[in-house]
Amino acid sequence: MAAASIAYVGGQLQYGVNFCRGQSFRQADWLPGLTVNGCLQRELSWSYGVSKFLQIHRCKFSQSPASENWKSFRTLTTSAYLRDGSTKYFDFAVIGSGIAGLRYALEVAKQGTVAVITKAEPHESNTNYAQGGVSAVLCPSDSVESHMQDTIVAGAYLCDEETVKVVCTEGPDRIRELIAMGASFDHGEDGNLHLAREGGHSHHRIVHAADMTGREIERALLEAVVNDPNIVVFKHHFAIDLLTSQDGSETVCHGVDALNTETQEVVRFISKVTLLASGGAGHIYPSTTNPLVATGDGMAMAHRAQAVISNMEFVQFHPTALADEGLPIKPKKARENAFLITEAVRGDGGILYNLSMERFMPLYDERAELAPRDVVARSIDDQLKKRNEKYVLLDISHKPREKILSHFPNIASECLRHGLDITRQPIPVVPAAHYMCGGVRAGLQGETNVRGLYVAGEVACTGLHGANRLASNSLLEALVFARRAVQPSIDHMKGSSSDLSASNMWTRPVVPKSLGTDVTNKILRATKEVRKELQSIMWKYVGIVRSTTRLQAAEQKIGELEAKWETYLFEHGWQRTMVALDACELRNLFCCAKLVVSSALARHESRGLHYTTDFPHLEESKRLPTVIFPSAHMMSTWSSRQLHQQSMY
Amino acid sequence: MARPALSRIFAELSTPKPSFTGFVSESTIRSASNLASRFMCSSAQQPQSSHEEKANEEKPESVKEKLEIEDEEEEEDGDHVNKETGEVGGPKGPEPTRYGDWERNGRCYDF
Numbered sequence: 069m070a071a072a073s074i075a076y077v078g079g080q081l082q083y084g085v086n087f088c089r090g091q092s093f094r095q096a097d098w099l100p101g102l103t104v105n106g107c108l109q110r111e112l113s114w115s116y117g118v119s120k121f122l123q124i125h126r127c128k129f130s131q132s133p134a135s136e137n138w139k140s141f142r143t144l145t146t147s148a149y150l151r152d153g154s155t156k157y158f159d160f161a162v163i164g165s166g167i168a169g170l171r172y173a174l175e176v177a178k179q180g181t182v183a184v185i186t187k188a189e190p191h192e193s194n195t196n197y198a199q200g201g202v203s204a205v206l207c208p209s210d211s212v213e214s215h216m217q218d219t220i221v222a223g224a225y226l227c228d229e230e231t232v233k234v235v236c237t238e239g240p241d242r243i244r245e246l247i248a249m250g251a252s253f254d255h256g257e258d259g260n261l262h263l264a265r266e267g268g269h270s271h272h273r274i275v276h277a278a279d280m281t282g283r284e285i286e287r288a289l290l291e292a293v294v295n296d297p298n299i300v301v302f303k304h305h306f307a308i309d310l311l312t313s314q315d316g317s318e319t320v321c322h323g324v325d326a327l328n329t330e331t332q333e334v335v336r337f338i339s340k341v342t343l344l345a346s347g348g349a350g351h352i353y354p355s356t357t358n359p360l361v362a363t364g365d366g367m368a369m370a371h372r373a374q375a376v377i378s379n380m381e382f383v384q385f386h387p388t389a390l391a392d393e394g395l396p397i398k399p400k401k402a403r404e405n406a407f408l409i410t411e412a413v414r415g416d417g418g419i420l421y422n423l424s425m426e427r428f429m430p431l432y433d434e435r436a437e438l439a440p441r442d443v444v445a446r447s448i449d450d451q452l453k454k455r456n457e458k459y460v461l462l463d464i465s466h467k468p469r470e471k472i473l474s475h476f477p478n479i480a481s482e483c484l485r486h487g488l489d490i491t492r493q494p495i496p497v498v499p500a501a502h503y504m505c506g507g508v509r510a511g512l513q514g515e516t517n518v519r520g521l522y523v524a525g526e527v528a529c530t531g532l533h534g535a536n537r538l539a540s541n542s543l544l545e546a547l548v549f550a551r552r553a554v555q556p557s558i559d560h561m562k563g564s565s566s567d568l569s570a571s572n573m574w575t576r577p578v579v580p581k582s583l584g585t586d587v588t589n590k591i592l593r594a595t596k597e598v599r600k601e602l603q604s605i606m607w608k609y610v611g612i613v614r615s616t617t618r619l620q621a622a623e624q625k626i627g628e629l630e631a632k633w634e635t636y637l638f639e640h641g642w643q644r645t646m647v648a649l650d651a652c653e654l655r656n657l658f659c660c661a662k663l664v665v666s667s668a669l670a671r672h673e674s675r676g677l678h679y680t681t682d683f684p685h686l687e688e689s690k691r692l693p694t695v696i697f698p699s700a701h702m703m704s705t706w707s708s709r710q711l712h713q714q715s716m717y
Numbered sequence: 718m719a720r721p722a723l724s725r726i727f728a729e730l731s732t733p734k735p736s737f738t739g740f741v742s743e744s745t746i747r748s749a750s751n752l753a754s755r756f757m758c759s760s761a762q763q764p765q766s767s768h769e770e771k772a773n774e775e776k777p778e779s780v781k782e783k784l785e786i787e788d789e790e791e792e793e794d795g796d797h798v799n800k801e802t803g804e805v806g807g808p809k810g811p812e813p814t815r816y817g818d819w820e821r822n823g824r825c826y827d828f
Contacts, residue, residue, distance in 0.1 A: 258803070
């Protein structure tokens with residue numbers, strides 16, 4: 069059993085080594101002083117009673133003393149359990165209802181019962197807002213090799229080639245299946261799919277549904293899910309923590325605890341297989357295109373459950389989102405997701421100014437406003453940080469009024485609603501966080517180092533995106549990996565026996581009823597303020613242009629903020645097993661924020677989306693993924709421990 | 718600024734705000750636009766017309782010029798045919814990806 073566990077984990081890490089194979093690096097550099105195998109034997113013994121280590125790839129390597137006193141779950145006596153309504157048993161539990169979760173659910177539902185657990189309305193996902201298209205090789209003059217090449221170039225050569233090959237090869241079939249499931253994509257008069265060509269692609273390969281590809285895919289999948297008798301959708305169920313245990317040196321996932329946010333009841337899901345498809349974490353930043361649900365819940369839960377996390381430093385920003393702070397009439401309600409201003413405005417002659425009306429782009433690039441988007445993003449970020457300002461200005465007002473209104477009616481009307489006439493005044497813009505290239509480390513079958521836990525979609529780091537995502541590749545990645553995780557999941561499910569007494573193995577989360585409404589309101593208010601402060605720290609210190617000093621400052625400030633917030637909670641009587649939506653979301657945001665900061669600190673080069681002034685160039689020897697192993701952290705904060713582990717400390 | 722507010726919250730007891738409400742999604746479901754009838758994806762052996770390829774590969778400047786000259790009529794939802802590309806039911810107006818990102822009426826939806 070132990071050998072199998074190590075081999076399994078070894079398979080995972082072996083994949084990690086393959087990640088770098090063929091690229092010039094030495095194994096000894098990857099984990100200082102240790103080969104991968106040696107690492108397995110010593111560093112990855114997950115069994116209780118042995119401390120775990122936080123290992124940041126290529127960077128700090130801290131060891132904490134073996135001081136924890138873990139109880140072995142195997143020896144816990146389990147009294148007769150109550151099979152009540154608050155525990156549900158399913159073969160498969162799917163966390164998230166975007167393209168990855170639903171696609172997977174529909175497939176595994178042919179073999180067993182499926183719970184789709186989603187924190188809001190089922191359609192409320194990043195998928196629903198992905199309005200471009202999905203890329204695939206569907207034209208005979210196109211080729212898998214070309215799609216691969218475009219992906220790898222965009223990814224700044226940090227992609228895993230095997231992953232890229234798999235995704236680009238299997239993409240077309242996944243699209244065809246979607247169509248068979250009822251998704252309606254635009255076609256030409258000749259009946260063929262109409263394929264658009266997006267930036268970074270050498271061929272036309274973007275399949276789309278008018279303007280709303282994500283929404284159309286979501287619609288089609290949801291319809292199929294709702295009609296599937298084997299799938300139960302639990303909406304407004306917020307996932308709190310994965311339920312895990314140790315089997316020798318391996319962590320095993322048995323399900324997930326969730327909070328029904330409508331009834332304020334905790335529901336425990338026991339499942340043989342769990343798929344994390346919980347999407348992104350845009351809301352660690354103050355300005356993001358992501359809907360409110362994207363608070364990095366899955367990444368945080370996985371990290372707390374001992375899953376390996378990778379490449380979190382690669383956060384994709386869009387340079388020019390409409391900055392509400394610069395509008396004469398501020399929106400009454402904070403905009404939930406950012407309004408991005410198209411490149412076309414710059415392409416049509418729009419000029420960028422700082423608030424002193426200085427045209428700054430020529431300082432950064434001779435192409436000025438026509439420089440690549442990433443250069444523009446960095447330049448804007450640099451200006452904002454240097455000048456301590458909240459937004460810059462994008463001015464198209466020197467162009468003919470009719471042209472402006474006919475090319476950009478959406479921007480014109482949105483700005484006019486808020487008192488700004490873009491034919492006369494510049495548009496306030498600020499970068500917005502859009503996509504997380506990193507996440508829970510996945511193998512080619514969507515497997516993680518936690519047995520029984522699979523990942524797909526934005527929450528996963530599959531190696532496809534590398535250091536920067538190619539346009540329209542994210543829906544594709546979700547589709548391919550959701551599908552690939554199916555057979556291993558089924559095999560795993562069939563090999564698992566139902567342990568009905570398992571449900572009492574973990575302490576149950578509780579809602580904070582006992583605190584009373586006064587205290588819970590106070591805590592809610594504090595939580596909202598702390599969230600804003602965290603986002604502010606992230607934007608200020610972990611933005612587009614980074615530096616070691618700023619990242620270290622972020623680390624410190626986030627640590628202090630988290631400690632303050634937790635102290636506040638506990639001083640008001642909050643128990644470690646208590647749950648509430650805002651508090652749990654913030655807990656996850658803290659976790660993700662720290663993962664991003666740690667990863668950013670670990671990369672001593674600039675590559676793709678990660679740019680740092682201390683290491684401003686690409687370093688061939690650093691062309692490696694950033695990998696974060698879990699740890700028995702000395703500072704055990706509430707955000708870094710599973711809820712059911714809190715009582716251990 | 719958030720910082721002073723935070724200090725205040727942490728340091729003092731403050732008057733509670735009314736009504737703790739759980740998360741409620743405010744987003745409305747906008748109905749999908751009426752698309753043309755579905756077609757199964759034809760086999761990869763059928764080539765797209767080279768005319769269509771050429772049209773889509775025009776540089777942004779010439780596309781812009783074309784738009785100034787052409788006057789695309791609004792047709793019924795779902796039956797709209799793009800004169801340049803032959804796309805049925807697609808986004809009206811200029812090619813969304815002509816500047817690299819996916820834009821509609823100035824708003825960028827994907828990049």
